[in-house]
Amino acid sequence: MTEFKLIYWPMAGRGEYIRLMLVLAGKDWQEVNDPTEVVKLTKGGQTPGFPAYAPPVLVHNGSLTISQTPSIQEYLAGLFGMLPESAAEVAVARSLNLTMHDFILEGNLNYHMKDFHADYLDQKEYTEPFIKEFCDKRLFLFFDYFDRALKQNEGEYMFAGLTYVDVTLYHLMCVVKSDQFCDWTKITQKFPKLCQHWQRMDANEKIKQYKISEKMKYKLQGYSFM
Structure with missing residues (x-):
């Protein structure tokens, strides 16, 4: 089982802030991007643990579910040593x-x-x-x-x-x-x-490699700040 699963729409959007943190930490992750599956897992209440209102959603170790991009970021920052000291x-x-x-x-x-x-x-x-x-x-x-x-x-x-x-x-x-x-x-x-x-x-270097890899599936739209 992959340690991290990201549930998000098939786009860069708010999910990209989370992807970049995983990239910088050198972590692999699984993605669920099919819109039908995203809706089923989030609005359908089929994520493990605490329910999520809307994507992006991060599932950690198959049991912990976190939503809201800033909350996911801060959680990952604690795991990856990316929080300030005090x-x-x-x-x-x-x-x-x-x-x-x-x-x-x-x-x-x-x-x-x-x-x-x-x-x-x-x-x-x-x-x-x-x-x-x-x-x-x-x-x-x-x-x-x-x-x-x-x-x-x-x-x-x-x-x-x-x-x-x-x-x-x-x-x-x-x-x-x-x-x-x-x-x-x-x-x-x-x-x-x-x-x-x-x-x-x-x-x-990690960001450069990510940007030319197959892992970066979604490019910025050039509009809509997504």
Whole structure:
């Protein structure tokens, strides 16, 4: 039996933050991506242990079920030595991580302003003014905060060493870089330290190998912050 099972839709999405943590820890994992199976296991209440409301869901050792991306990340960080050292820093890390996921959620919602359950491509004309305003204004407010947080530590990461918050920041920036409405050139000019962090993470050998492997099955969509 594989130690870790990830239940998630057939896309990068929120599951990619979890995949990257498993990659950096050198762990293999099994995936359930078939939508019918995902619904059966989550909304159908067929996961072991505590029920999960919605994907992504991580099953550990066939018995422990955890949902919500930030909770899964923090759990894995404890297993993989990717938490900050002190209890105070753990709390700060949680705050940072939740704010980063707030950013992703807010960005994603702008692509679905007419109908949350419909694809962006089916509501482009209605949603694009909201998307452009987010990418031109709100994005920079969030990035200014992330930049100030990163500058609190004089080293290469958010804390003394690599933590799960660095993983979130890295993939968040991958999402923004790939998004057709975000001005990556302007972002790199305004936030060079954030971009140096992204480059450092992107050069990680485990991440590089993952990105060219069959394990990375789903590419970023280039829209919808997924």
